[in-house]
Amino acid sequence: MAKKGSDKAAFFTEYGEATRYEVGEVVGKGSYGVVAAAVDNQTGERVAIKKINDVFEHISDATRILREIKLLRLLRHPDIVEIKHIMLPPSRREFRDIYIIFELMESDLHQVIKANDDLTPEHHQFFFYQLLRGMKYIHAANVFHRDLKPRNILANADCKLKICDFGLARVSFNDTPSAIFWTDYVATRWYRAPELCGSFFAKYTPAIDIWSIGCIFAEMLTGRPLFPGKNVVHQLDLMTDLLGTPSPESISRIRNEKARRYLENMKTKYPVPFSQKFPGVDPMALHLLERLLAFDPSDRPTAEEALEDPYFTGLANSEREPTAQPISRLEFEFERRKLARDDVRELIYREILEYHPQMLHEYLGGGDKTNFLYPSGVDRFKRQFVHLQEVGATGEKTCPQLRQHASLPRERVIGTDDELEKTNADYCIRMHVGEQPGHTSVTDGLSKPLLNGRNLLKSESIGASKCVVIKQKREKDEESMSDYMHEASDAVPDKIAQFKSV
8 A cells, every 4th residue: 555554554443453454456446436355364365345435425326225235234145245344434424435345256257158158067057056046045035136137146266156236126025015116127128027128017026036047047058148138129029039929818917008019919929949049058957947037927936946946956955055034124114214315324324333243232222422432444544545546547566466367267167077977066066055175265366457447347336246357358459348238238249259268
């Protein structure tokens, strides 16, 4: 950092925490703020620290952040990204920025798919299994993610995936009128279920996430999005081109009159066999995919039912697939009333205290300290971030190298012919459900990224995605993938560029 002494050590605010984290460099930035890589000096673990600027400038954004940090505190599962800590602000009443410490992941599934054009069936099966196992847990808590896509699935080189970005997620309660509970404009269009494209059905169910999982799995198989619609109508056209015209029974249940009339007047289409759409893919995998991509949500399996599919024989194990208790209504009472800026600030402050037990005890005991008795490191930490950004802009190197690519080591994926019966999926399962092999560091082999604007990845959510820059080797620059994935995109590329392992 700018100084080797106290400024670098003074990081966190509470009771000796100032020296716990050693900040490395900025590895991501966007309109929300910046992300820095750091090391936890207590455990030696690499972490990602996300600074969110001016949290309360827009109440809707602040509410989304509140919702996400609350859900990530309540949902603890191996397949969900974990918040390690949240920095205590210097003032309860006046803080504007927050600093959230996540476990550091190397990449996201979008980058993995793009950088690896030779993913094996074992990859596909284990990735698919982890996604469904995570969704089984999330749905058991009555939570709908609503924004599942490859960019919101974090990945490590050891094949571990973690679901992140819960800013659009909602908790469903039995007496909530789902028809007016949420808007239809949720998940990125390409991964949006048909019922979200046209206000089709009166009540949304977890099947909206199941559809998204199916789209993600199909993208793993082909290396490109399955339904890259340019608008809602085009999206429906692409869906029906593959799945055929919906049945009259499904169309009759559509509550949106325009959408219902559009489908009724659509030229009859016949479904394309999935074996033709995905040649060479395991028929059992395609059978499950076809179940997930049913046009009518009532025809899709739950995550738990999907895990029982024969495709996962030998891999699925109910003992490794925990379920969550439904989230208490009291945790989300704020959703039922209109919040002022100070209300959201107090609620976020209360969430932050969950990571500071002693301060929480004082708070619950009636303590009302506008400013804390202990000096805050936040102001000095702000200067650190400013310095890191300035150094990054000049191209100077300030920290150990980070990983340069998102490719998966082949030796961790598939062995010799004699080892084919012991697939890497088994290895990964052992690694992430309790039997730890000797090399479990999530940051083995990290290397230095290019510190320029093109390589700094952007995330609007507080989720830990895009926390490690991926160096993209190309002969010439390609169109920004953030623009490529954006809702307002007017053109859909014919094919996602494939990257070979570095």
